[in-house]
Amino acid sequence: MHVSRIASILVATAAIIGVAAGPAAAVNPQQPTVATATVDNAELAELIRLSDPATLTDLHEGQQRMERIADIFAAKKDRRGIFAIFYRNILRDANPLLDAGRFDDPQWARAVSAEFFHRYLENLHGNLTGGTVTPTWQRYYAMAADPSRSAGRVAAAGLDAHLLIDFPQAIAATDTGIDHTRDFLAIGDSLINTTSHITDELQSVYGANLAGFFHLYFLGKGADLIIGQGNTSYVMFQSVRGTALASGIAMQEPVTRQPAEIGMHELYNTAETVFNGLEALNLI
Secondary structure, eight states, X not given: OOHHHHHHHHHHHHXXXXXXXXXXXXXXXXXXXXXXXOSOHHHHHHHHHHTOGGGOOOHHHHXXXXXXXXXXXXXXXXXXXXXXXXXXXXXXXXXXXXXXXXXXSHHHHHHHHHHHHHHHHHHHHHHHHTOOOOHHHHHHHHHHHOTTSOHHHHHHHHHIIIIIIIHHHHHHHTTOOGGGHHHHHHHHHHHGGGHHHHHHHHHHHHOOOOHXXXXXXXXXXXTHHHHOTTOHHIIIIIHHHHHHHHHHHHTTSHHHHHHHHHHHHHHHHHHHHHHHXXXXXXXX
16 A cells, blocks of 8 residues: 555544644754653663663564563653563564464564564664664654653654654565565564553553554554445554555665655654644543
8 A cells, every 4th residue: 555545544544533633743863862760770771781782682582671671661660661562562472473484484574573673672772872763763762751742642653663664674674575475464463463462551551541542553443434344454554564565675676765765754754743633632
C-alpha cells in the first residue's frame, strides 16, 4: 500500500473518532534530550552496559537485557522505559518463533529482526551516554521527560520512530527482497497478539491508556468504517509494515533511495500529527 494511502487512512480514522489534530512539533536534532534523572548512578551504569549494542551476541541475550532494562526503569517509573516494555514482550514471543525457523529464509528472518532491535538499542545507549540519538528517537525521549505529555503519547512516539523510520532502514541493511514478503508478513502476524500483554503492562507500570489505541491500530473496528469489515489489522499494522518493506527495498537502489526516505518521513509526520490529536482528546 502506498504511503499516501496509509497516511489518508490515519487521518480519516482520526476524523472518525473526532480528533482535531494539531501539527507535530518540530524536532531539532541539535537540541539535547532531557533525561528524567530518576535512576541512580549505579543503575545508570548498568543500563549503559546493558544497552551497548557493540557487546550484544544475539536476540536471546537481547531478551535477557531487555528484561533487566525494563525492570530498572519500571522500578523508578522512568518513562524512558516505556518502549523497553514493548521490546521485552516482543522478544519473548519473537525468539521462539525465530528458533522454530519455519520460514522460507530463516537466516534472513533472524538477521532483519536483529538489525531492527539494534537500532532501538543504539538510540537507548545514545540517550543514556549523551551520545548519538536520531531525531525521531530524540522526540521520544524528550516526550518521556516531559510530564505534560501522556504516557500513551510517549509510547506512540516510540512506535512511530521504530516502525516508520528504523524498520525500513533495517530492511535496507539486510538485503531484503520481494521474495522475503511471505516471511515478513508471517513475522508480523505472529506478533499481533503480543499487544495485549504490552498494554496490560504499560497500564500497570506507567498508567498508559493504550487499550483503545491498540484495539484500533492492531485489532480494532474503527478503521473498518473506512476500509471494510475485518480488515483493520492489515491496513493499520501490516500495511504500515508493508510500506516499510517497500521503502526498505527501494532504499537499496540509488535512484529510488531519496523518494523512499521522503515517503517514510511524510508518513512519520502524519502519524505524529494524528497522535497529537489523540492525546489532546485524552484518547492516549
